[in-house]
Amino acid sequence: MTMLAKISANAGNRSAGLAGIALMLLAVWLFSFGDAVGKYIVATYSVGQLLLLRGLGSMILLSPLIWRNRSQFTRIRGPGLQLLRVVLSTAEVAAFFAASIYLPLADIITYYLAAPIFVTAGAAFFLGERVGWRRWVAIAIGFSGVLIALQPSAQTVSWPAMIALGGSMSFAGLMLVTRSLRDTPDIVLASSQFAGTITFGAIMAPLGWVTPPLADLGLFLLAACISVGALLSLNRSLMLAPASVVVPYQYSMIVWAVIFGYVAFGDVPSVATLLGAAVIIGAGFYIFLRERALASEDPVVVPPPG
Numbered sequence: 001m002t003m004l005a006k007i008s009a010n011a012g013n014r015s016a017g018l019a020g021i022a023l024m025l026l027a028v029w030l031f032s033f034g035d036a037v038g039k040y041i042v043a044t045y046s047v048g049q050l051l052l053l054r055g056l057g058s059m060i061l062l063s064p065l066i067w068r069n070r071s072q073f074t075r076i077r078g079p080g081l082q083l084l085r086v087v088l089s090t091a092e093v094a095a096f097f098a099a100s101i102y103l104p105l106a107d108i109i110t111y112y113l114a115a116p117i118f119v120t121a122g123a124a125f126f127l128g129e130r131v132g133w134r135r136w137v138a139i140a141i142g143f144s145g146v147l148i149a150l151q152p153s154a155q156t157v158s159w160p161a162m163i164a165l166g167g168s169m170s171f172a173g174l175m176l177v178t179r180s181l182r183d184t185p186d187i188v189l190a191s192s193q194f195a196g197t198i199t200f201g202a203i204m205a206p207l208g209w210v211t212p213p214l215a216d217l218g219l220f221l222l223a224a225c226i227s228v229g230a231l232l233s234l235n236r237s238l239m240l241a242p243a244s245v246v247v248p249y250q251y252s253m254i255v256w257a258v259i260f261g262y263v264a265f266g267d268v269p270s271v272a273t274l275l276g277a278a279v280i281i282g283a284g285f286y287i288f289l290r291e292r293a294l295a296s297e298d299p300v301v302v303p304p305p306g
Contacts, residue, residue, distance in 0.1 A: 020241025023233045024249045030230035032256035035306035036264050037223045039100040047097045048204025055198035057224025065187055072185040081177055086196035088174040093197055095167025096306045102160035104267035109257040110149045110277040111168040112305040116284045117142035118172035126176060135287050142283030149276025171305055186235050251281050253304055
């Protein structure tokens with residue numbers, strides 16, 4: 001390859017990398033915006049109704065892609081793991097929005113930021129991956145960040161916080177199962193997740209159904225559009241740039257959670273929440289860098305929570 005060709009290739013890779021980072025930041029912003037919209041909706045409507053109508057809207061928007069890639073749905077392996085993945089995905093989304101009824105967005109996101117740390121620990125026990133002492137120390141530090149944010153005591157631990165933490169555990173399980181199914185096409189993974197939330201919503205929505213006026217139907221449609229836009233931005237980001245380049249930018253979600261929480265709901269995060277988030281992000285980022293240094297497989301990236 002000539003020197004001019006090398007310079008051109010490097011410039012192309014740099015441009016693609018910058019575009020990938022920009023799309024990841026856009027995806028994180030969209031997911032955060034969608035979380036705020038969902039929190040607003042569940043103040044009036046049930047979580048089941050939100051998941052049903054948002055899921056239906058998302059599937060309608062994705063239907064052209066599903067039809068175009070319909071042949072990929074005939075070659076799905078591991079049906080048991082696929083079903084487990086859908087259950088975990090539905091549980092974490094339902095837990096996220098159930099907790100958002102009572103907790104600020106920043107608190108919930110702080111617990112969910114610990115999911116990659118839980119994944120590293122879970123990979124050692126369930127996937128047989130080797131985890132050295134440095135990462136175990138980072139896992140312990142990250143868990144201490146969760147405790148700082150949670151402030152566990154008989155007076156401070158609440159059911160909403162436990163629901164959010166349980167959602168974070170489900171999200172970690174989702175990433176572990178996704179790692180095992182990493183050769184499954186993206187459109188199959190995405191549409192199966194929406195199918196799971198639609199099924200759950202169809203079961204739960206009638207229990208607290210409130211017929212929405214036309215304006216509120218627009219909110220459900222907005223939530224669906226945001227969800228699909230975020231998913232497409234995320235997938236395109238990973239097509240343009242390596243996961244090792246764009247994944248760390250997902251930690252910017254805590255910034256948007258604080259901003260949306262304050263602007264839309266007047267939530268002011270506590271010092272403990274911000275300190276815990278900082279500890280969790282530091283530990284998670286160290287684990288990420290350590291895995292990359294050890295040339296581990298690229299981390300599996302699934303849509304951020306919510």
